[in-house]
Every structure is written in structure tokens, then in C-alpha cells.
Amino acid sequence: MNRKEFRDLATPAEAREAIDSLALEAGIERVPLAEARGRVLVARLDAELDVPGFDRASLDGYALRARDTFGADEADPARLAVVGEVHAGEEPDVALEEGQAAEISTGAVMPDGADAMVPVERTDMDQEGDDVLVRTAVAPGDNVMFAGADVAAGERALGPGTQITPRDIGLLSALGVGEVPVRAKPRVGIVSTGDELVRPGEDLASERGEIYDVNSYTIAAGVEDAGGEAVLYPHAGDEQDEMERILREAADECDLVLSSGSTSASAVDVIYRVIEEQGELLLHGVSVKPGKPMLIGRLDNSAYVGLPGYPVSAMMVFRTFVAPAISEAAGLPEPASATVTGRLARQERYEEGRHRLMPVGLVTDGDGETLVYPVDKGSGATTSLADADGVVEVGPETDYLEAGEPVTATLFSPDVRPPTLFAVGEDDPTVSRLLDGLENPRYLSVGTRPGLRRLREGVPDVAVVAGPLEADVETTELDRWEREWGLVVRPGNPDEIEGLADLVDRDLQFVNRTTDSGLRSSLDAAVAALADDRGTTRRELTDAIDGYDLGLRAHESPARKVIAGDADAGLGLRETADRLDLGFVPVGEQPVCVLANPDRTAKDGVRELEAALTDV
């Protein structure tokens, strides 16, 4: 493959410029008024008619000639002959002359000859019912809304670029506008490539290395958030002709084609060749992290941007470079600024001279100040973004940020509300249920040891710890209870496993948890006790247990290995075994403690958690 060389990575500014040079605008469309909310008016709209379209009575009462009431008052009412009546939605069939009045209802057309009206409360009918006595003087125009008083024909109603609100729809309705000319949404085709990708909802063969396609739906949702219309194309796999066909079909149908999903070099080579042959490659590689492998170019008559394959990189590059261009093409105003300034929770070092897009979470400390902490589970992780609130950008010249340094985070959207409670630690079903009842909590299942470490570092509000660990940090215990742990085995325990000793003495396949977890600490302690009983070393026993050293991070993974037939026993909770209809061999009970940072106990989210714990 003979790739055109881009020796230097482009700067973020150059990447923005390249994207700006692509025309993403999609033209004009006319939408019915009922679908106009949120759309962007493409041209000025002047009133084509007066609103109201006629001189209109503002109240129930009598239409009359103001001059006939001059001098009238309670003591000396003016007497007028009632010559007709006018209701709303009717054409008046009377015209008033001097000394005459007509009964009129709210919203009705003022009859010819009338120039004012008097509300019924200021009048009396005379005995015969033919005349009305008006107990007040009115001036011309009193209680009449004249034609055009609300909006006058020819008046500027809405300017171009207006993003239509319900209130604007009120104005458009009043003007009788049934269809509104709006900026068409840019159509954005999303092509994902890679043999290993499977659409969510379909079956996954993990043993073959298949993974769910994360980028397609995520980027599609991002496109819609930005004001575009997302079109998902079928997976292209790694077959070259098919990939080229789908890319060109998307280019034919869309204003912008985004490819994403594959990390395979061969797929990138095909895309590269298609863009070079059928379009133009403007830029390859941008000096940002994450996100370096980015392509910008044209394909047939469409714009083209190739996003990195890793979900976090793809989303960060999309947000930073592509979303603003889509919003601009959609005619949307720049979104209301949503930035939060806070202190960096821990120091950060950067290796390379690249512009850095750092996903961050926000947490309020005990003084109500915002702490900003980097969320980084590696560029292959999908949770890095779901667990973050926004992004801090760090320039290429910065290689070090001190803890406590003030930084400004741009929220993912103005609607983002940082969590009311930030908790970390052991995965526990009781805790999870409690969190369900709280408003907007965040929980990171990092395990007991890392949870305690983070609590010590001062970032989370609360850590949930389990097992025989000593907390080496000052904490406030919010609650404590016991949970039963042991061996999760096949339904009905067909191997008749009775306890740890069977794992040592028999030929059974075991699945452990990582040393991060509180369950593992309790298991280690139980094994040590068994070793004491037998007068041997802990190591002797663990070497005898097949699988002891292979720990899974996942809470339910050992149980699931048992279900899959890959193991005879796994470390787990009785609650997990019950929930998954598996057998359970109890080994012990361990404490679960909910520990708060003492500075945060007055924080609303912590108090809510405490109240929820008390209610259990």
C-alpha cells in the first residue's frame, strides 16, 4: 500500500480548518408547523397578515360610538338603542349609527360604525330591553384590540437563524403559517468496518474475539445531539469491494460520511485507497490524545471523516472536531456555554507533546468546591465516557499539572448534572439497590482495596469495603452489615462440594476473584486458617487449588464461568448464586462497611445515602 505521506501530525487548529473547508450544509426543507419545534428558520419571516385580522372586542359588552358616551357617568348614563348582536366567529350584520349600540362578545368583530366598546358590568338594560344605559364615558379605541395591534402585516416576525421555540410556534400559528422553511439537517452516514464487530442485540461469540459495535450507535446519538440526521449503514466487514461499495453508497446519500469501528490495518488501508482514488485526502493524523489516527477528506461529493477505532478516542475526536461542524451546518446557535472550574484532584503527567482531551468527572467537596478528577480506564474502555462529566483540554506545551491546580472542564452538554454522590469500592447487591433510590449517584466498582485508596486520596465521598481489611485512613462509618460468601457451584451441587478443603483435595476447577476484591481477602484469610489447621503453609494449599491464582475482576464472572461449564466452583456471594439459580456452599460471612470521607458527611448526597441506609 502506497500511502500519501503526512510527515507531521496536524495541529488541532489545522484539523478544525480542514473540517471547516468541507461543505456540510444540507439545503432547505419545508416542515409542517407541528414538526417545526427546535428547527432553524432559514429566512426571515415577515407577517403576511394583521393579527388580529379585524378590530376585536376585548370583553363581553356593547360596541358603540365613543362620542355617544361623552359625559356619561353613574348618575347620568347615556341611553343607546341596541340594534343587534355579534358573537365570536360571526360576521356582524349591523352597522351602527349615532345613538346606537350592539351587544358583542369577547373576540367578536366590531361592527361598522363602532369605534369603542363598554364592558357589560358598566351598563344596564332599560325596562323594555331595547335600550342600554351606559354608565361610563369611553374614548375611541377603548376595549378594542385593533387589527394588526398584535402583529402588523409586513412586520418582521422572526429572523433567519431563529431556532424555533414553542413561543415562536405561537407566533407562527397566529400568522397562519402552516409550513416553515427550515435548514435541512445534515445527513451523516456512519459506516463501521471490521469483521469482529457485532450489532448490539445480536449474539456475540467472545471466544472468536467478537465485540459489540460501540461506535456506530454512540456516534449516531452524538450526530443527533449535534443537530444532524444519522444514517447507519450495514457493517462492511473487512471485505474490500463491499467496504468500498458501502462507503460510496453513503457518500452518495449523505452530506458527511463517518467511518469508525475498525482498528484493523487492512480496513484503514481500503478506506485510504478509496478516499485517494475517489476523493481527496486533506489530512491524516492529528496531534491530539486520544485521537491521533484521524482522516479528513472528501469522497465523491460528500465530506469524509475517519474516526479512530477505540470508542473513547472516536467519541472525543467526534465531539471536539466533528460535532461543532455539524451544528454549524445545521444552523444551530453555539450551545450555551457549560463549563465548570474546579481544582484538579490529583497530579497529572503527560508524556508527549500532543494536545490532550482528558475525560474528567466532577465531585463537590465538603466546602462545596468542585474537584475535577481524570477518568481514564484506557482508550479501549467504553465506561471512561459514561463515568465522566466533561473534558479538560490540556495544551501540548503542558507536561505536568499539579494537584489542586484550577482547571476548566467543558461539560459534555449543558444538561450534565454532576452526581450528587460519588462512591467507589466493592460491588455489593445491597449497595446497588440502595443507589437505585438515590437521585443521580455515581458508583465505580473498583473493588475494596482501590476503593480505600481512592478514599484516602480524597476524591470520592464514600467507599464501600468488604472483608477483613483495616482502613488505614480516617473515615466515618455510615453503616455496616454482614454478607454471606462462599463457593458458587452448579445447580444442586452435583459435585457435592462441601467447602474449601474439597478445592484443595479434589480435582476441581476453581475461579477466583482478583486481590482487589474484599471477597478475595476473606478467601485468602480462610485458606490461611485451613493451612493453620493442617499445619501447612498457605502457599501449599493455594498451589493445590486449580485456578486460585487466576482472579477475575468481575463480580459475577466466577459464577458465569460455572454456568458456562468452564469451572466447578467460583468465589461469590450467596445472593449472586440465588439470583443466577446456582448452587452455593457457604464458607463464611464478611462485613460490608460504608465509609465516608469525614469532610463530606454534611454533603446532601452523603446524607441521602445515610438516610437510605437507615431505612433498610
Added chain:
Amino acid sequence: MNRKEFRDLATPAEAREAIDSLALEAGIERVPLAEARGRVLVARLDAELDVPGFDRASLDGYALRARDTFGADEADPARLAVVGEVHAGEEPDVALEEGQAAEISTGAVMPDGADAMVPVERTDMDQEGDDVLVRTAVAPGDNVMFAGADVAAGERALGPGTQITPRDIGLLSALGVGEVPVRAKPRVGIVSTGDELVRPGEDLASERGEIYDVNSYTIAAGVEDAGGEAVLYPHAGDEQDEMERILREAADECDLVLSSGSTSASAVDVIYRVIEEQGELLLHGVSVKPGKPMLIGRLDNSAYVGLPGYPVSAMMVFRTFVAPAISEAAGLPEPASATVTGRLARQERYEEGRHRLMPVGLVTDGDGETLVYPVDKGSGATTSLADADGVVEVGPETDYLEAGEPVTATLFSPDVRPPTLFAVGEDDPTVSRLLDGLENPRYLSVGTRPGLRRLREGVPDVAVVAGPLEADVETTELDRWEREWGLVVRPGNPDEIEGLADLVDRDLQFVNRTTDSGLRSSLDAAVAALADDRGTTRRELTDAIDGYDLGLRAHESPARKVIAGDADAGLGLRETADRLDLGFVPVGEQPVCVLANPDRTAKDGVRELEAALTDV
């Protein structure tokens, strides 16, 4: 009609309570992932699988047993036999033993026996190509993303009540979730009643007092903004059986029925009867202004709220009482607070002891401070809301607010951006075109005199004035030009009108503008000059002109009267006549001046306007 008596108006708090007592929740629905953006998760979602689902190579290189590399370095590489290769999306067909390695690509499944990998950059192939020389030591787990490292099976993924963002869609994709259980949107049926109402886009017979139905589409858009699903029902007219049938059909199909639109007493009576007979009336009349005539109750198995007929009242009551209940039923979090505090631009007096919902506009003064000014064109006006930015609530105990008093306005939505330029005054086509090029300006066509008055009061940034008026206020003139005015006549001028004298001397029907307008000032001056010429009084001449005293506020209305055949000549601009393909008889030229408040000339919006004026 025997209405149940509600002697006292309910307080706003009572109205909220009554609405809260209606159950608007719509249950649960399952939506495909592609449609889940913005929806609200109805239950906690735990991971059903590990992500990644297998131990995954993070880079291109060699999978191996870490132990085999211990001690290796650049000088003394470890030599391993390459026994196979694994690509992404493939099931490994090798298992490693001591001293062996397998070529592996990014994202591929780690083969059995391997516990680490080394990137290709740290290796060399030996001469024969059968062995790889590893120039570094790696630890178990290096460059491998273990199964469940991103999300572990059983881990809490998203909590109930989560409003799904693109980032959450990333997580859901990774978990393979194809369908998401979300809170169904409350269905809100909108029934408008009243014989006089016409749907926008249809023809309007103003002479019969018909008006466009403003409330239906406006409230529907408000329902959707609040997170509900709006269902528009056909107009019920004033026919009782039909109205009852439609109300009950809506109640059958929706969670909430809103009626709105009619101000006719008989329609209200029918609704009243239907609610009383088929449901329950909880509350009638609330002590707020605007909005007093509000009904809250139940109809069959649906909730029912009757909104006032006037658009501003309907929308204010909807926003204040109904929208929050819809959002809550939709499970949406309370929207990010969007309030702005500023100084009240002019004093306000209140007559009654009602809670007041005051639509207000916002404008930034020369010091960057926010001024808040009430927007009130009367409750029948539709522009009151389109020209406003938010609402100030004033309690019933307040009957007076001083100018300069600090008040807090709640923006109509967090997206509302107050205008960058606030201009008022004469309607002028050149000004209107200039405004099209500006970012988010606001222009109120109030005419020349009121425009000057408002500039004097210190609220707008700029006033556009036309005609022979003297500005009695210190202003900065941004620009000035001449425009041609005269008589707009039928196409081709079939009546051969030559000037003002014809209006006086011949039997012609004329249409004038109101005295607010600069055009009228120039016309008055021209008539005075003609009177001088003829040695008579101005009054003598104006009495001789049929229609001189009837002025229309509307910029184009006189021309439109000519088109409609209701007049032979109207006061207007050459530009208007040209645009509407009418004849034009020039009478004179008049100056148009754009005058700025001298304190605001440094304001961005004013400078942009000045630049645009210069560019013309």
C-alpha cells in the same frame, strides 16, 4: 347551567397540589437502542456480560508467557518459538507452552497459555523467521486488557432514572443491549374548541371574526419540550355533542387531556358539564395573572386540565403548572436551573392580590448589567411571549416594584440567549435586511414616536426613527438615509392619482397610518404644506380626505387594503409598493435615522449593527 361553586380562587400552591394528585405516568416501553437517546431508563441496568468478553491484546505484537521474558533486555533478548498467529475476530488455534509465542494483532483474543504480550517494536525476528527475539521483560498482564476490565458481568451499569446520553449509548452498545426499557412519554391530548378557530395553513375569513388557532400547536410544542407526546385532536367547534365526543375520545387515548382555545362561555359550560358528569372537578379558578380561568380535574380515566383561552394566559399557565407535572411523569430530571437576576427597567404596579406571572425581556446595559423589562401587549397578544426571554413571578402581597429593583427571571428554557441587540422603532425594509445579518437581534416595530420614548426611558439599545421628528433625548446617530414615501395605489395607477391634492379633491378612499409612525408625520407635514399653498387650514384638507383619520398601525396594511379593493390609495413606501407589485405615486423623501443610547455604543450588538450599517 348549574356550576359547582368554587367561591375562592385557589392559590398557586393548591393548583400545583391538585395537578400533582393526577397520575400522569404512562408506564414502560422498550425502545431500540438507536432511539434511546434522551429517554429515561426505567430500571437499573446491570452488565450481563464482561466487556471485553475475552482477554484482549492491546497492541500488535506477540502473545507470550511473561515468565519466559524475565531478565531479557536489549543486550540479551529472550528467544521464543513462534508457533502461530491470531487476528482480531478469530478464535486462536494455538495454545502456548513454555518458550513459545504467537503473533497477535490489536484486539485479538489472547491464546491459551499466554499471560502477557509484547509490542512488535520491542522484538526482532531471527534470520530464519521461526523465532522472535524479545528485547524486554514483561510482567503478567502487560499489554493485555483482561475480560471484564472495562465492565464486569454483574456490575451496576446504569441506574434507574438515567436520561440516556450518547455516552450511555456507548456503554449500552458495549453490553450488547439492543432494546432499552424506558419510561413511556405521557400522552397529552390537546382539544381546542371554538367555532372561530382555524388551523394554521388553512384559509381565514377575518371578516367573520375567524382567527388562527394559536394554542393547539403552541401547547403541543410545549408538551414535547416538557417530555410528553402531544396528540392534536380535531377542532371541536361549539357543537355540544361533538365536543363531548372528542373530549372523551382524548381521555380514552391519553394520560392527560388539555383543552384550550375557546373563550366562548358556552364551550366552557359544555366542558364543565362533561367533567362534572364523567369525571371529577378538583379546582376551578386560580389566583394568578394571567391565567385565572383554569380547570383541574379528571375525565373518565384521564387527567384533565382546562387552560385559559388567551394564548399568553394559556402558555403561562401551561408552563407554570402543567409542564413540570409532565416532566415529572416522564421521569425527566428537573431542568438545569436557568435564572437571570437583573434590575427592573421600569416601575410596575399591580392592581389585584393575585400571583403574577410577568413575561419579561432581558437587555444588557452599557456596564454589562442586565435590565429586565416587562413585555406586555395585552393578554390577547401572541407576540408577548415570542418577544420575551423569561418570566418574573411576583407574589400577591406585592403591589409595586420600583425601577432598578433587583428581580430574578426564570428563562423560558436554559437555551434561551437574550438578544445581543435590542432595537425598537419604525418599520423599515432596509433595517429589517440589516438585522437578518446580525446574530440574534430583537426588533420591536413600535413606530417612531414610541421608539423614541422607549429610548428615552433607557431600555432599548437603539431606536429607528423616520420623518421630521426632533429627538428630544441625547442619542448617538449610527446612520441616516432617505427613503421615498407616497401613495400606494392599484397596479398601473388606473385612477390616475397624481398626488395628495387628488385625495382632497376627488372621491377617493384613502387608508392612513397611525400617528405613531414616521410616515404619518411626513404625511401630516405634506398636508400642512398643501394647506399653506391653498391658503386654507390643515383640518379643512384632512376632513376632505376620506379615511384620513383612520390610521392603521400596520406597516403594509394600507397597501393590503388597496390589494383587497377596500381603498384606492394608502400611505406607504415605494419599496413596499414595488414588493407587492402595486402602483406608487411619490410624495416625498424622509430621513431614517438609527439612534443609539449613548451608553450602549460599546456594546457588541450595537457595534455589529454599526458595522453592518457601514457595509451597506
